[in-house]
Amino acid sequence: MTFQPQPPVTDLTRPFWAGGLVGELRLQRCADCGHIRFPVSAICPGCLSGRAEWTVTSGRGSVLSYAVFERSYHESWQDQVPYVVALIELDEGPVLISNVIGVPPSAVTVGQRVTVTFPRRGADAALPQFTPETEER
Amino acid sequence: MPVPVKAAIAGVGASRQGKLPGETDLSLAAEALRAALDDCGLAKDDIDGLLTMPGTTSPDPARHYLRLGEYLGVNPALAGSLTMGGATAGVLVQQAALAVAAGMADVVACVFGDPARTGGSRFAAASGGIVSWGNWGMYGNAANSALGARRHMALYGTTSQQLGWVAVNGRRNAARNPAAVMREPITLADHQRSRMIVDPLRLLDCCLISDGGVALIVTSPQRAADTRAGGVPILGMGQGHTLQTLERKDWWYLPHQRDCVSRAYRMARLSPADIDVAQLYDNFTIAVLFWLEHAGFCGPGESGPFVEGGERIALDGELPVNTAGGNLSESYMQGWLHVVEGVRQLRGECGERQVAGARTCLVTGRGMTLNTSSCLILGAPR
Numbered sequence: 215m216t217f218q219p220q221p222p223v224t225d226l227t228r229p230f231w232a233g234g235l236v237g238e239l240r241l242q243r244c245a246d247c248g249h250i251r252f253p254v255s256a257i258c259p260g261c262l263s264g265r266a267e268w269t270v271t272s273g274r275g276s277v278l279s280y281a282v283f284e285r286s287y288h289e290s291w292q293d294q295v296p297y298v299v300a301l302i303e304l305d306e307g308p309v310l311i312s313n314v315i316g317v318p319p320s321a322v323t324v325g326q327r328v329t330v331t332f333p334r335r336g337a338d339a340a341l342p343q344f345t346p347e348t349e350e351r
Numbered sequence: 352m353p354v355p356v357k358a359a360i361a362g363v364g365a366s367r368q369g370k371l372p373g374e375t376d377l378s379l380a381a382e383a384l385r386a387a388l389d390d391c392g393l394a395k396d397d398i399d400g401l402l403t404m405p406g407t408t409s410p411d412p413a414r415h416y417l418r419l420g421e422y423l424g425v426n427p428a429l430a431g432s433l434t435m436g437g438a439t440a441g442v443l444v445q446q447a448a449l450a451v452a453a454g455m456a457d458v459v460a461c462v463f464g465d466p467a468r469t470g471g472s473r474f475a476a477a478s479g480g481i482v483s484w485g486n487w488g489m490y491g492n493a494a495n496s497a498l499g500a501r502r503h504m505a506l507y508g509t510t511s512q513q514l515g516w517v518a519v520n521g522r523r524n525a526a527r528n529p530a531a532v533m534r535e536p537i538t539l540a541d542h543q544r545s546r547m548i549v550d551p552l553r554l555l556d557c558c559l560i561s562d563g564g565v566a567l568i569v570t571s572p573q574r575a576a577d578t579r580a581g582g583v584p585i586l587g588m589g590q591g592h593t594l595q596t597l598e599r600k601d602w603w604y605l606p607h608q609r610d611c612v613s614r615a616y617r618m619a620r621l622s623p624a625d626i627d628v629a630q631l632y633d634n635f636t637i638a639v640l641f642w643l644e645h646a647g648f649c650g651p652g653e654s655g656p657f658v659e660g661g662e663r664i665a666l667d668g669e670l671p672v673n674t675a676g677g678n679l680s681e682s683y684m685q686g687w688l689h690v691v692e693g694v695r696q697l698r699g700e701c702g703e704r705q706v707a708g709a710r711t712c713l714v715t716g717r718g719m720t721l722n723t724s725s726c727l728i729l730g731a732p733r
Contacts, residue, residue, distance in 0.1 A: 220483050227481060252597055253482050259598055279505070279603055281497035282550035287475045287490030296550075299489045301498055301603065309597045311484050319550070324505035341486060 217334040217341050227254050229268045234332035234340025239273040241308055242266040252308040273330030274347070275304040282319040298322050302344055316345040354620050358448035359575035359582035360729070361458075362391030362568035363691040368682035369532045371562040372469045376406045376415070377422045379564030380464030384423065387566035391578040393458060400429040400456035400569075402447055404439040404685070406465020407472035419462060429456040436718020437632050437678075438590070439463070440567070440687040441725030445588045447569035457570060463687050464564030472560060478596075478720045493557060493635060495721050497549040499603040500637040504551060507652035509640065511551055515542035516661040517636040517672075518555045518679055524666060525676025527704035532559055533680045556636040558678035565687035567694075572733075580732060583694045586711070587619025587728030594722050608645040608717060608724045615713075615726040616647075623647035626728075627709040628696050629670055630689035632716045633677040639664075642715050643672075646726075671706045686716035690727065697731045 223231045233240035243250045244258035245265035257264050280300035286292045298314045300322070314322045315333070328344035335341075364386025366379045374382075380403070388395060403419050405412035415432040419425075429450050433439055440463065447459035467474070474492055477485030484490075503509045519539055525531035537555060545554035575582020591611030596602050616622060623646060631642040640654035648670055649657040658664055664672040675681045675692040682688060693712040695701050710731045717724040 220477075220485055221481075224481075230482065253480055255481065259595060278600065279498040279502035281494045281501060281552075282547075283488060283494065284547045284550060286488070288477075288485060288488065291488040291490075294488065297488055299487055299494055299498075301597075303600065309600055311479070311487055311489055311597060313487050324502055343487070 217336040217339060219339050223338050226256060228338070230254050231339035233270070234342055235335065237332065238270045239330045239342050240268045240270055243269040250306050250308050252310055271304055271306050275302045275328060277301070277314065277322065277324055277326045277328060278303045278309060279324055280314060280322050300344065302328060310342070313343045314345065315343050321346070354586050354618065356572045356584040356586065357452035358569055359572045359584045360444065360567055360690070360694050361570045361575040361578040361582045362387040362393060363694045364388070364390050364566045365530065365688060365691055366464070366564040368530060368561055368563040368684070370468050371466060374466045374562055375470070376409045376464045376466065377419055378464065379466060379562065380419055380462045380566065381423060383464060383564035383566040384460060384462055387460070387568050391568050391580065393568060393578060395423070395425065397458045398425055398460045399427050400447060400450055400459030401425050401427045402430070402443045402459060402461045403432045404443060404463040405432055405434060406463065407467050407474060408465055408470040427456070429459065435723040437634060437686040438716040438718045438723035438725040439685065440565070440690050441714065441716040441727050442590060444567055444569055444585070444690060444727060445590070445725065448585050448588065451569060451571050457574060459569045461567040461569060462564070463684065466562040467683065468560050468562040470562065474560065491549070493549040493552050496635040496637050497552045499605070499641065499721070500551050502603050503637065503640065507655060509655035511553070512539060512543065513655040513659050514556055514636040514640070515539045516658045517633065517639045518542050520661045520664050521633065521673050521677045521679040524674050524704055525680035528675045528681060531676045531681040532561060533676070552635055552637070558634045559680070559683040561682040561684065563682055563684055565684050565691060567690055580698050583697050583732055584730045585727060586730045587615035587621065587726070589614030589618065589726040591724045592722055596720055596722065602721065605641055605645070605717065605721055605724070608641060608715070611724040612646045612713070612715065612726045615728050619728040621711065621728060625711055626670070626713045627711045628674060628706045629672050629713045630674070630693045630715070631672055632686045632689060633673055633679050636679065638717065639672060646713060646715070666704055666706060674701065674704050674706060685718070689714050689716065693727070693729050697729055
């Protein structure tokens with residue numbers, strides 16, 4: 215099943231969803247006050263400015279908290295159970311809701327360092343998810 | 352010096368609770384309103400304010416007051432509907448009190464009805480807005496609270512067993528409440544054996560889903576004095592809202608709840624030590640831990656040890672909590688029954704579960720994606 219965001223990609227959200235197709239986690243940065251925001255919005259919740267530019271973040275951060283879904287509430291997640299939904303605090307500041315994947319839920323911890331990955335893809339969107347950072351080489 | 356009281360709760364009423372197939376948001380609200388009017392001895396035609404909360408099954412939530420007003424045959428001076436989840440009961444009582452104090456209405460009925468159990472509720476929806484959290488499998492209400500519970504555990508060493516004591520306490524109290532839906536006693540071991548829903552929350556950490564309705568009648572202290580039970584004075588009122596979610600790193604800890612209760616204490620000129628009994632909004636067990644910290648009954652991170660063993664929060668403990676069983680065991684009326692129980696405790700009507708000498712009750716509510724909160728501090732009839 216190819217990935218389709220719900221609700222669908224719009225002009226406003228396209229850079230966020232399409233960034234992953236080229237491996238980039240893009241967020242809006244306010245052109246007036248510099249605040250980097252998530253969720254995607256037409257205006258800055260800091261200064262209400264409507265001027266923003268898309269910035270490529272490091273895609274790195276840490277697990278603020280997480281929960282393990284032991285059952286699915288939606289058919290698109292049925293084959294993923296058990297899966298981890300996490301609050302990820304990016305190094306640039308914003309907090310995302312996302313998943314920690316690639317390890318069993320028991321290997322996820324609060325404070326764990328993670329990096330973005332985009333395994334679920336459709337034609338015009340890729341889902342940012344996170345996986346534990348590997349040791350520095 | 353006693354705090355000046357501008358409004359009182361003169362009547363409380365609840366419909367039957369539990370599984371009530373065939374009932375609607377309107378029929379359950381009407382059943383509750385009849386009970387509340389009987390409770391205080393006022394008549395339907397005395398009502399000149401109608402404030403409502405649309406349930407999870409209401410077909411047109413913003414116009415719920417209109418549908419319910421027509422159904423009840425009420426043409427009031429003041430009307431409206433509000434959707435703030437579990438904070439709504441407290442907020443509507445506050446709006447009613449403000450209207451009474453301002454002279455806009457004399458007798459305000461705050462009413463709720465919802466066949467959430469059998470009527471197709473929408474509790475399993477995804478959060479988020481332009482970018483839905485459903486994209487990451489974030490569905491239902493348990494997960495929001497699970498995120499808070501997990502971080503509390505990581506920072507402070509809080510355990511699932513400690514959460515379990517909140518569930519045991521609720522059930523223990525519900526066993527003494529003939530109107531409670533779940534009265535079969537549970538043990539900590541039962542809690543630990545119950546299946547995981549969204550780790551770290553187990554089945555017995557979760558509230559019920561119930562059909563039912565609740566109504567509260569708010570009027571002036573003078574008018575309440577002439578009603579059957581004399582009226583429970585509203586001593587303090589507060590709200591707090593963290594309407595941002597991901598933009599606030601401390602959202603998981605619900606910082607607005609502390610502000611909300613602090614505002615109510617300030618208005619009532621009371622402090623945590625003055626509170627005799629507490630009805631704390633408990634959609635999940637972890638919620639009670641947060642409230643204990645935010646209401647100043649213990650310090651940040653200390654709520655796990657506070658509830659451990661279940662003694663402090665028991666009916667004969669230093670702070671009896673959720674004396675009717677709460678959302679976890681009495682019935683899930685989204686906090687409305689917490690107000691009802693607060694009123695009944697202060698009137699001394701609670702029989703086997705009565706807290707001896709209760710003169711003050713703290714009632715809290717919180718809702719949506721954990722964003723809203725409300726607090727009432729109620730006093731004994733004067």
